[in-house]
Amino acid sequence: MENLVGILNYLVFFAITAGIYAVLCLGLNIHWGYTGLLNIGIAGFYAVGAYTSALLSGPPPGAMDLRIFGGFELPFVVGLLGAAVVSGIIAFLIGIPTLRLREDYLAIATIGIAETIRLILKNADWLTNSVWGIKHIPSPLFDPIQSGISGFLKDYPNIPQWLKSLISNGYNWFYLILILAILALIYIVSERIVRSPWGRVLRAIREDEDMAAMSGKNIFWFKMQSLVLGAMIVGMGGSLYAHYAKFIDANTFEPFYGTFLIWVMLIAGGSGNNKGAILGAFVIWGIWAGTDFFSGYLALSGIRVASLRVIAIGILLELILLYRPQGILGEEKRVSKMIKD
């Protein structure tokens, strides 16, 4: 029974992270899956969202901190929405110069943007505390729930050990439900949007931009809306991460975890398919966690093992591109190419 609870607790932890990635995938799906925007710089929006939320909801700068700004200790919801808004604004600013570029140029530009954001976050230590990061980011309703749990355990000291383990992990169950709720919300909204006339325009742009342009639609603004919307979702993912991990620094959102892994997830699940996005997140995170287990058996140093795991994901991506590029679920049945209103 003990073991079961242990596994269960691990699964909660697993599902929380996978859930956060699922949110990120939904965001990327709007960019790439639905509009064909080759955004290889998602890590930028991810980081912006996380830092915004941390600065809005997090603690004020400590005595040892380099940073001097932020930490307003506002409620979690403010942090979450703030993350979305700021990510959206940054996306808008980025979109103005870059959305007219053709796909591969856009890809190069987005990498540059993500790198620049990373540079700024690393060097603007008055804001971000650079590599020392922002600590003690509060998790929503942590104190009430945690004290409730402690109180309960104190009142009932004679319950079996396995039950104790289960209940001690209670906060994470809450956070998981919170994430799944937000995920479901984003999913529903995303699905509605995609099936709307607006969504059809996006699909038409992805399929054949020139043809879509000929119908008189302002392609640029559609792309911009898509960029901003996707970025807002990714920003929210960043917020969810920050409040869970409770600590972020300039190196947290490096290209592998912040961009590449999400791309693999989306491609694996099926780009252009919201269900695929979520499925891909869970499957690939499962594989990633799985490699963690196996690596325990290899007598290698941590960094070397990490490299092997990345190589495995890299090879997995190539295999998917070669043999099943449409992903597990494939793209949804295409909506008509004609732009109707």
Added chain:
Amino acid sequence: MAILEANNIKAGYGETEILHGVYIKVNKGEIVSIIGPNGAGKSTLIKTIFGILKPTKGKIILDDQDITGLNPDKIVREGMCYVPQTENVFPSLTVEENLEMGAFIRNDDYRGRIKEIYEIFPDLKQKRRQRVGKLSGGQSQMVAMGRALMLDPKVLLLDEPSASLAPNLVEMIFEKIVEINKSGVAILIVEQNARVALKLSDRGYILAMGRNRFEDTGEALLNNEEVGKLYLGG
């Protein structure tokens, strides 16, 4: 004596079949034109003959060799060369370099052949060190044809050689085509400019909706009233 023969060709793009069993034959030393309305499948036919498209049915025979399904780089070695309708030169290479590319698969000394090409197209000799991208449409077309002739082909395929040329240049190009033919090369032309093409052709085929409609000598087709009404603009 047929130098090129295509029998019962069915071909198309993806799931769309454009040619529904087409037949053409070119005899040694002939000029043969394929004309017909837009969408008839003329370009598709030439691309299939040259191996850019693969036929789903039918056979293509070049000088008694079955070349059905071969890739262009093999067909070129069998003695048939092709001038596409558009983008048929290398713009950043010079005139002479373009010709050299035509002789790429030759391992012998082809400079003599280049001289011969300049004799057919004297204008090109002056411009031989100029980048082709800077040449006029007519000169560019001459480079394209010259390039295809570098291998001394038995059959030359021309896809709408007069397209996008000014009317006076059209005449010039067709004069060159006759001159090239006189040196012994059989020529198969796809043309929009039906009258001009038929005038210098030994024989012609009229294609419509992916099928053969008429076949006769060039002169007979020109004089055919029905053909004139339907396909030659009255």
Added chain:
Amino acid sequence: MEQLVESISKIPQLIVYGIISGSILTLGAVGLSLTYKILNFANFAHGDVMALGAFFALASLTFLRWLGVSATPFGSLSFGFPMIIAFIIAILLTAVTVIIIDRILYKKLRKTGRIILLVASVGVALSLRNIIQFIWGPDPQYYFKKIQIAKKILGIRIKPDEILIIGIAVLLVLLLHLFLQYTKMGKAMRATSDNMELARVTGIDTDKIIIWTWVIGSALAAVGGILVGIENKFITPELGWQLLLPIFAAVILGGIGNPYGAMAGAMIIGLSEEISTAFISTAYKPAVAFIILVIVLLFKPKGLFGGK
């Protein structure tokens, strides 16, 4: 005011650093420009191919040292005979690796289009980087330990190694130029770069051209990577990723497919990066290339010299 004067006085030295940096970027950019044009996709693994070359050279040097081959440096350079061997081995191994990657991966994806190839190349980039990190670890690896003394020419400090770096870059670009202008294969590469379909129609074996393109591109990349090691004395697995953005900026600045444009672009990027340090913090140096890139993409996406 004083600070401005101080900044400006640093510029001549920074120009020299810029030319050195530009020389290294040139080797990466020229190779990338060729593959970008002829193979028609943005190869995001190109930086890591440079790293691969650098590490292959490291392995060769280590092996030769183990064999006991004498490593007395040539004149005032940092390296001796083993480095020459290392160059050759690294170029060969890098070219072979790249061709294998093309055959098992890129070739099969060519018909699906440039975007899938781009995404695939990102996967290759990450894999190469981590294979290097797996084998050698993340810490800097040194080619040699001795610190070289800079010479002072006309008030500018420059090391003998650095003069060589500039010389190698210029020489290789020159050789490439001669190859492209005067050899049959070179002309065929230019023809294929113009129009691959037409090249095929003309009878050119475009598959062979593709292999040559990879060989030349990766050979130049390998040399570039090794030169990074010679300039910095050490190499890390990250060196490819760090160079990728400046190299792309250089390629686009010069016009995709234009090797001389790529060199000019690389020099401009190198100079801009170095000179910028007189005015803004060195931490932001990578952003300079990016800003130039965005400006070019906005106003002259075909590059300063017009892509072909």
